[in-house]
Amino acid sequence: MLLGIAATTSPKVLARSSGLSVIADSGSGFLETAAGEDLYLEVVLNGNPTGKIGHFVRDGARFHASAETLRQLGFRMSAETQGLVELTGLPRVQVDYNSAAQRLDITATADLIDQYATVLNARTSTIPQPTASPGLLLNYDLYGTRDNRNNTSVSAYTELRAFSSWGVLSNTALSRWNDSNAPGASSDTVRLDTTFSRSFVNQAVTLGLGDLISGGLDWTRPTRLGGIQLRRNFALQPELITFPVPAFYGQANLPSTVDLYINGLKQYSSDVPAGPFELNTVPIVNGSGQAQVVVTDGLGRQSTIAFPFYTTNQLLRKGLSDYSVEAGFIREDYGVDSFSYASDPAVSATYRVGVTDRLTLAGHAETVSGLTAGGAGAVMAVGQAGVINASYAASRDHGTSGHQTGLGYNWRNERFNFSVDTLRTSGDYRDIATRYGRSPPSRSDRALLGLSLGEAGSLGVNYVALEYPGEPRSRYGSAYYSKRLGPRTSLNLSVNQNLEDHDDRSVYLSFSMSLDNRVSASVSAQHSPNGNLAAVDVNKSINSDGGFGWRLRAQDGDNQSGGLAEVGYRGQHSDVRAGVQSFNSNTYGYADLSGAVVLMDKQFFVARRIDDAFAVISTDGVANVPVMRENRPMGITNKRGGLLVTSLNAYQRNKLSIDPMGLPADVDITRVNAEVVPSDRAGTLVRFGIQPIQAASVILHGADGEPIPVGSSVTLQGSSAPPMVVGYDGIVYLEGLGANNVLDVQTAQGQCRAQFDYQHKAKAVPMIGPLVCNEATP
Numbered sequence: 001m002l003l004g005i006a007a008t009t010s011p012k013v014l015a016r017s018s019g020l021s022v023i024a025d026s027g028s029g030f031l032e033t034a035a036g037e038d039l040y041l042e043v044v045l046n047g048n049p050t051g052k053i054g055h056f057v058r059d060g061a062r063f064h065a066s067a068e069t070l071r072q073l074g075f076r077m078s079a080e081t082q083g084l085v086e087l088t089g090l091p092r093v094q095v096d097y098n099s100a101a102q103r104l105d106i107t108a109t110a111d112l113i114d115q116y117a118t119v120l121n122a123r124t125s126t127i128p129q130p131t132a133s134p135g136l137l138l139n140y141d142l143y144g145t146r147d148n149r150n151n152t153s154v155s156a157y158t159e160l161r162a163f164s165s166w167g168v169l170s171n172t173a174l175s176r177w178n179d180s181n182a183p184g185a186s187s188d189t190v191r192l193d194t195t196f197s198r199s200f201v202n203q204a205v206t207l208g209l210g211d212l213i214s215g216g217l218d219w220t221r222p223t224r225l226g227g228i229q230l231r232r233n234f235a236l237q238p239e240l241i242t243f244p245v246p247a248f249y250g251q252a253n254l255p256s257t258v259d260l261y262i263n264g265l266k267q268y269s270s271d272v273p274a275g276p277f278e279l280n281t282v283p284i285v286n287g288s289g290q291a292q293v294v295v296t297d298g299l300g301r302q303s304t305i306a307f308p309f310y311t312t313n314q315l316l317r318k319g320l321s322d323y324s325v326e327a328g329f330i331r332e333d334y335g336v337d338s339f340s341y342a343s344d345p346a347v348s349a350t351y352r353v354g355v356t357d358r359l360t361l362a363g364h365a366e367t368v369s370g371l372t373a374g375g376a377g378a379v380m381a382v383g384q385a386g387v388i389n390a391s392y393a394a395s396r397d398h399g400t401s402g403h404q405t406g407l408g409y410n411w412r413n414e415r416f417n418f419s420v421d422t423l424r425t426s427g428d429y430r431d432i433a434t435r436y437g438r439s440p441p442s443r444s445d446r447a448l449l450g451l452s453l454g455e456a457g458s459l460g461v462n463y464v465a466l467e468y469p470g471e472p473r474s475r476y477g478s479a480y481y482s483k484r485l486g487p488r489t490s491l492n493l494s495v496n497q498n499l500e501d502h503d504d505r506s507v508y509l510s511f512s513m514s515l516d517n518r519v520s521a522s523v524s525a526q527h528s529p530n531g532n533l534a535a536v537d538v539n540k541s542i543n544s545d546g547g548f549g550w551r552l553r554a555q556d557g558d559n560q561s562g563g564l565a566e567v568g569y570r571g572q573h574s575d576v577r578a579g580v581q582s583f584n585s586n587t588y589g590y591a592d593l594s595g596a597v598v599l600m601d602k603q604f605f606v607a608r609r610i611d612d613a614f615a616v617i618s619t620d621g622v623a624n625v626p627v628m629r630e631n632r633p634m635g636i637t638n639k640r641g642g643l644l645v646t647s648l649n650a651y652q653r654n655k656l657s658i659d660p661m662g663l664p665a666d667v668d669i670t671r672v673n674a675e676v677v678p679s680d681r682a683g684t685l686v687r688f689g690i691q692p693i694q695a696a697s698v699i700l701h702g703a704d705g706e707p708i709p710v711g712s713s714v715t716l717q718g719s720s721a722p723p724m725v726v727g728y729d730g731i732v733y734l735e736g737l738g739a740n741n742v743l744d745v746q747t748a749q750g751q752c753r754a755q756f757d758y759q760h761k762a763k764a765v766p767m768i769g770p771l772v773c774n775e776a777t778p
Helices: 011-018 067-072 432-436
Strands: 037-045 048-059 062-066 084-086 093-098 103-108 118-120 135-147 152-164 167-179 185-200 205-213 224-232 247-252 256-262 265-272 275-280 287-297 302-311 321-331 341-356 359-368 371-381 387-397 400-412 416-427 443-452 458-467 474-484 489-498 505-514 519-528 531-540 547-557 562-570 574-583 586-600 603-607 613-618 626-629 632-636 642-648 654-658 667-669 673-676 683-687 690-692 695-702 713-716 731-735 740-746 751-757 767-775
Touching: 048 067, 062 067, 067 084, 205 321, 224 341, 247 256, 247 287, 256 275, 287 400, 321 432, 341 432, 359 432, 371 432, 586 613, 586 683, 603 613, 603 642, 613 654, 626 642, 632 642, 673 683, 695 740, 695 751, 713 731, 740 767
Parallel strands: 037 103, 118 275, 613 683, 695 767
Antiparallel strands: 037 048, 048 062, 062 084, 093 103, 135 152, 135 586, 152 167, 167 185, 185 205, 205 224, 224 321, 247 275, 256 265, 256 287, 287 302, 321 341, 341 359, 359 371, 371 387, 387 400, 400 416, 416 443, 443 458, 458 474, 474 489, 489 505, 505 519, 519 531, 531 547, 547 562, 562 574, 574 586, 586 603, 613 642, 626 632, 626 654, 654 673, 667 690, 695 731, 713 740, 740 751, 751 767
C-alpha cells in the first residue's frame, strides 16, 4: 500500500483509497518552506497503527513535522511549541522510515505521549432482551403414606402459573386428605401464595403484586404480606458483577500479551497494544487472594507484577444501589388459612448503596399501626484485613421504645475463614414481625473458625448463643473434622455441645466410600441424649438426566432400630419415589410423584417439575426432528412438530438448534440455530421457519437427445424466482412448481421450451424426465 508521495498527489485521495484519515494540520505552512522531501506517511506509534496519515518533511535521516501534527498523534507538546519540530531531535524518540510501505514507525517513551488506556476483560455485551410467549404451566407434587395401623394420608402441592410478555401470574396451594382410625377421614385445601410479577430488564427492577416477602438486611426480619412491592433484581442481568473486583493498571511499551493468574491459576489472557491498559480481574475468589499479571512483549521479554486483593459479595461496587419498597397487609396464619390478613396497612423500605468500592451503606424503615422502626448500617472492607459490618436501629410503639445494635467481622482466604457477629436489643425494641409474632432476640451471638489443612483434611469450630425476652438463654458449641482417606473414601467427625446443659451432647462419626456406577456406601455411629445409634447406608444416586436409583438403610440403637428401602426413577415426564420404612414397631410405606404439565402453542406437554425458564420448539408440523441445546441432544419433535426444552438459563443467551438432516427433502428452512433469551419461570416459543415446497429435479435433453449443456439457464414461466442453472447430465433443480409447468431454456445455441405436469409427493423431491426441450415457437 503506497501512502507516501510528493505534494503532486492529494492526500485526501490517498486517505479514501486506504481507509485512513489525514491529520488536519493548521501548521502545515511551516512545512511548505522547509527544505527536503515532502511526504504524506502512514503513522505507527509504539507498534500501534494510528489509522492516520501525517505530513512530514524528510531531510536525509531526519524527519520534521509541525507541532500540531505531533499533538494530534498524542505527543505532549507545550502551548509555546509552534512551527517545525525535528522528531529525531526529541529525547527518547526513535524513527524508522519504511519507504516500501511508505510508513513512519515512531517509538517514544510513555512520558512523552498521551494514549487512551486499553480496558481488558471488560464486559461490553449488551443486556439481552428476554421473550415470553403466552402459556400455562401446572407443577404438581403428590405424596401419600399408609402405616401398619391403616392410617392413610395424601397431600398435593400445586403451582398454577400463567405467563406472557406482560409477566407471570402464579398461585400455589396445598391440599391434604387424611383417613385415620380416629376420628376418621378429613380433608382441606389451603391457598399459599398468589403473585403477579413483571420485570424490567434494563433497569434491573421487578414489580410484584399479591403475596410477597418484604426485603431486608442481615439485621432486619422479613415478613409476609399481601400488597405491592418494587425491588431491585440483579438476577435480571446475570452478567452484572455487583461487588467490587480488583483492577490492575499497567503500561506496555510495545504490543504485548497480558496474562492474569489468580492464586497461581491462569484465568485470563489477551493481547494489548502499546500504551497504558486496565485489567479487570475475574471474580472467582471470595476473600483474600493473590494476583499476578505477566506482560510479555513482542521481543519475548517478560515483566511480572504481583498484588494482593480482597473481594466480598457483602459490598456493592461504587455507584450501584439495591432497594426494596413494599406496602400492604401482613399475612397471618400462613399455611393454615387461605385469606387471613391483618387489618392495618404496613409499609417497609430497604436501601443499599456502594459509596466507594470499600464502603457500602444501608438503611431500613418500617411502620404499621403506630409502630415505627428504622435504622442504618454499614459494611466496610479494611484493606486486606477483612470486612467489618455495623448497624443501629430504633423503634417506637405507642410510647415504648427500644434499640438494636449489631457488629460483626469476617475474613477468609483459600485455606482459612473466620467470622464473628453479635446482634443485641435493649429496652422494648420491636419491629413489624413483633406485632404479629415473636419478638426479636435480645441477644444473638455467632462465631465461626474454619481451616483447610490440605491433604490432612479440614476442621472448624463454631459458637451460637440465642436469648429471647422472658426465655432461658441457649448456647451451643460445635466442632467438625473431615478428611479424604483416598480418592473414594472420606471420614467425618462432628461434636455438638449444649453449653447450658453439660449432659446434652451429640457426637457423630461416619465413614463414606464411593463405588462404581454412582453407588456409595457409608457406616455411621451417633451418640445423643436419646441414646446410641449405628447405621449402614447404601444408595445409588439418580442421574440428573434420568434413570433409576435406590437406597437401603439399616440401623440399630436405643429405641431406634429398623431400616428402610427406597427406589426412585427420574423419567422424561416425571420423578417417582416409593419406599417402606420400619422403626421399632412403626411401619409405613410412602410414594411421591412430581412433574409438570405445560400448555403452549395449542399443545400439551408433560415434563419434570419446572422451576426456571423453558422453551417450546416448533418445526411447523414436521415430526421426529432432532433438537439440541448447546450441541447437546434434547429430544425429537412430536407428531405435531413440538418439543418442550426445560432448564434454560433465564435472562441469558441459550443456543438451540435443530438437525437439518432430520428434515424431509421437500421443505425450506429459514434457520437451524436460534439464540433464545427466556424470562424466569416462563416459556418462549421458538420457530425455525420450516415451510413445505413444491420442488423437483428435472432432466432436460435437447431435440438431438443429448443433455442440455452445463451452465444453461432455465426460467419457470409465471414464477418470480431468478433463472436456475443447468448442472451435469442436464439436471436442474426447480422450486415453486404448479400442476402444469412450462420451462424456457437458454443455451449457447439458442432457446428451447419444455413442458411437464407435477404432482407433489410428501417428504420427497422427485426426479422428472428426461424431457425434450424443443425449439421455442414465437
